[in-house]
Amino acid sequence: MSEKEYIYFPGCSLEASAIEYDMSVRKVLAALGVKLIEPDDWSCCGSTPAHSVDHVFAAAVAARNLAIVEKMGASTVITACPACLSAFKKAHLRMKKEEGFKKEVNAILDEPYNCGVTAKSVLQILVEDIGPKPVAEKVTLDFPDLKVAPYYGCIINRPPEIMEFDDPENPMAMDNLMTSVGVKVCDFAFKVECCGAAFGVAKRKMVNELSSKVLSMALDAGANCLVVTCQLCHQNLDLRQGQINNTMGSSFNIPVLFFTQVMGLTYGYSPQELGIDKHNIQAEGLLKTRRPVEERIKEEQEKAKAKKPKAKKAEEEES
Amino acid sequence: MEPINLTEKTDWQFIDQVKKESLQDPALCYQCGNCTAGCPYTKYFDYPVSQVMRLFQTGQKETILNSRSIWLCATCETCTTRCPCEIDIAHIMDVLRIIARRENYVSEKDVKTFYDSFLSSMKHHGRVFEVGILMGYNFKSGHLLADADLGPKILGKGKIHFLPTRIKGRDKVAEIFRKFQEMRKNRV
Ligand code: SF4
Ligand code: SF4
Numbered sequence: 001m002s003e004k005e006y007i008y009f010p011g012c013s014l015e016a017s018a019i020e021y022d023m024s025v026r027k028v029l030a031a032l033g034v035k036l037i038e039p040d041d042w043s044c045c046g047s048t049p050a051h052s053v054d055h056v057f058a059a060a061v062a063a064r065n066l067a068i069v070e071k072m073g074a075s076t077v078i079t080a081c082p083a084c085l086s087a088f089k090k091a092h093l094r095m096k097k098e099e100g101f102k103k104e105v106n107a108i109l110d111e112p113y114n115c116g117v118t119a120k121s122v123l124q125i126l127v128e129d130i131g132p133k134p135v136a137e138k139v140t141l142d143f144p145d146l147k148v149a150p151y152y153g154c155i156i157n158r159p160p161e162i163m164e165f166d167d168p169e170n171p172m173a174m175d176n177l178m179t180s181v182g183v184k185v186c187d188f189a190f191k192v193e194c195c196g197a198a199f200g201v202a203k204r205k206m207v208n209e210l211s212s213k214v215l216s217m218a219l220d221a222g223a224n225c226l227v228v229t230c231q232l233c234h235q236n237l238d239l240r241q242g243q244i245n246n247t248m249g250s251s252f253n254i255p256v257l258f259f260t261q262v263m264g265l266t267y268g269y270s271p272q273e274l275g276i277d278k279h280n281i282q283a284e285g286l287l288k289t290r291r292p293v294e295e296r297i298k299e300e301q302e303k304a305k306a307k308k309p310k311a312k313k314a315e316e317e318e319s
Numbered sequence: 320m321e322p323i324n325l326t327e328k329t330d331w332q333f334i335d336q337v338k339k340e341s342l343q344d345p346a347l348c349y350q351c352g353n354c355t356a357g358c359p360y361t362k363y364f365d366y367p368v369s370q371v372m373r374l375f376q377t378g379q380k381e382t383i384l385n386s387r388s389i390w391l392c393a394t395c396e397t398c399t400t401r402c403p404c405e406i407d408i409a410h411i412m413d414v415l416r417i418i419a420r421r422e423n424y425v426s427e428k429d430v431k432t433f434y435d436s437f438l439s440s441m442k443h444h445g446r447v448f449e450v451g452i453l454m455g456y457n458f459k460s461g462h463l464l465a466d467a468d469l470g471p472k473i474l475g476k477g478k479i480h481f482l483p484t485r486i487k488g489r490d491k492v493a494e495i496f497r498k499f500q501e502m503r504k505n506r507v
Contacts, residue, residue: 012447015484041488043445048394049434050441052416055340057499061441064495108498110491154395159407168400194359197393201453201466202429206363206391239469278476 004129007074008036009065009088011081012044018081018231020275024260025080025122027274031138031267032130039068039077045087048198059091059105063113066092070116080122080260082156082230088119089162121156123229123259124165127173132180139181140268142296145289148262149188149223150174151214151237153195153230168192174229174259181266182293186221190214195236204240208247211236215244215252225286226256234258239280255283265290329378337375341414345376347404354398354408364388368398368408375411389415390427432460442496445489 006029014022029036046061066088069077079085095102096115106112120128126135152171160168169192175185195214196207215237218226228234238256245252257276264274271277271287338344348369355367365387366374374383383389389412398408425431436455440447453466486492 013449015446016449041445041486043486043488043492044441044447046441047437049437051394051413052420052431052434053438054417054499054503055413056502057495060495060499061492064491104502108495108502110494154393154397158396159399159409192397194393194395194397197395198433199391199393199430202427202433202460203363203391204466206360210359239472242472243468280472 003033003035005035005037006125007069007072007077008038009042009045009069009077009079009081009084010038011079011084013231014081018234020278021080021231021234021258021260023273023275024258024264027269028260028263028267029122031264032126032134034125034130037072039065039072042068045081045084047083047087050087051090055094056101056104056108058087059095059101060108062087062091063095063105064109064111066117066119067109067111067113070114071111075116076118076120078120078122078125080229080231082121082153083232085119085121086155086163088117089164092117092119093162121165121229123156123173123177126177132176135177135263136180136182139266139293141266141290142293143183143266143286143290144296146225146262146286147184147186147223148178148225148227148257149186149218149221150178150191150259151188151195151218151226151228151233152191153228153233154192154197156229158192174227177259178227178262181263182296183262183266186218186223188218188221188223190217193217195233197236198232200236200240204243205247207236208240208244211240212244212248212250212252215241215254216250219252219254224254225262225283226254227259227262228256229259231258241281253281255279255281255286257283266293325377325379327379327381330380331378333380334375334378337411337414337418340418341407341411343407343411345372345406345411347406348372348376348402349404351403353401353403357397357401359395359397360388360391360393363391368392368412371412371415372406372408375415383415384419384422384424385426387426388412389419390425390430392416429460435459438496440483442493443489444483445486445492446484448483 010022042065046058050058050061092115095105157163157166157171158168166173171191178185193214194210196210200207234256241252261274261276276283350369352369355361355369358368361367371388392412394409396409402408436452437447440452
């Protein structure tokens with residue numbers, strides 16, 4: 001496989017409370033022959049708090065990073081964090097569209113940003129640049145008992161004019177990726193419903209209520225695990241699952257994994273290598289059910305063999 | 320939906336200001352309610368988002384800037400994605416929050432305190448330092464034990480840094496804050 005190279009922006013959460021997301025992204029992309037280069041001295045994208053202050057300010061703190069990437073001679077930056085992605089895309093598109101806005105932003109930056117960098121999610125490059133076949137070829141382990149509800153959260157592909165990827169109401173990128181690595185996917189109606197976003201600290205009860213709806217919908221759909229693309233969703237659904245139970249009087253105990261962790265598990269990495277032991281809700285029971293993918297292939301072949309004679313018979317009868 | 324009480328005289332200047340800052344035209348809204356139907360926060364808003372749009376159309380500045388809705392909006396982009404008139408409603412909510420902050424209307428103090436704590440961390444270190452944000456928030460909000468129950472769940476898992484990551488260019492980030500303040504002074 002030809003080596004691919006990307007500039008990778010981890011973002012503040014993936015350095016700390018969501019370190020396992022970063023670990024699993026690096027593991028999976030390395031397995032797929034992708035080399036990641038971290039920009040030197042990157043800073044916070046600004047996230048929600050910056051755009052509650054002012055749009056020029058918010059664009060500037062995001063564009064400082066885009067300018068660094070531009071200076072490295074690259075035209076694409078990838079990130080796993082939807083908040084960073086959204087901040088980069090919003091800053092970039094508005095600066096590109098409005099000359100006056102661009103001038104104002106560049107006036108408060110030490111190095112100007114010339115609008116030459118496209119931001120993409122890790123999910124997007126897995127789908128568009130790498131593709132399902134290479135993704136599937138790396139699978140060594142099968143997960144017969146795992147049934148996931150793919151939860152995308154609100155902003156990774158909305159609004160569509162800005163995020164420019166996948167369907168805004170019924171996204172399929174993660175569904176398809178899970179299918180590619182042989183994992184069963186549930187039909188999940190709450191794919192893009194909001195989990196409570198960044199209000200966990202200031203408005204905990206509200207967030208617990210919103211997240212509990214996501215969890216109960218996943219259980220209703222028949223899932224025994226949620227897969228997510230956003231560390232804030234993960235925090236609200238996994239770390240706060242005990243709080244949810246206290247607030248709602250519920251008894252949820254459902255693991256929440258990053259999609260890259262599920263991919264890594266099928267590639268044969270240990271839960272520790274993917275940081276799954278760092279989660280609040282442990283997935284041990286499910287993880288024990290992994291088996292070599294050859295066993296599944298053998299099973300399928302046997303099933304097919306058992307069916308074949310019948311099919312032949314039917315054909316013979318017809319002719 | 321409850322009828323809304325239009326107690327204020329139409330503030331045309333406010334309408335113009337929001338139009339200019341958001342580049343959106345409130346006249347396009349025909350009050351279909353699609354935004355409110357999809358908004359995950361309708362239950363928590365004092366004015367559902369389509370009513371905020373109506374209040375904007377009718378220039379009810381005080382009611383809007385005093386509303387809790389503009390602080391509880393999570394910028395989830397559902398309304399913007401679904402509006403049949405292609406109004407960027409989430410962006411309007413953002414602009415209203417910005418104006419409220421600028422003019423010192425803060426109906427949801429805890430939300431603003433959390434954002435401020437985040438920004439202060441960013442200004443000092445260049446990247447945000449999660450433990451610092453939480454401590455800053457707890458101290459300033461008076462909710463000293465907010466999320467204290469989560470501590471034991473992450474301690475010892477290598478997720479908490481007790482010291483911030485300080486980037487070399489943190490003075491450059493602080494410089495963005497300073498230059499922005501200056502720009503804002505000149506704007507007025
Ligand atoms: S969806 Fe658009 S047109 Fe309908 S009420 Fe909301 S803002 Fe108005
Ligand atoms: S962006 Fe704000 S107003 Fe719009 S649907 Fe989301 S929370 Fe509601």
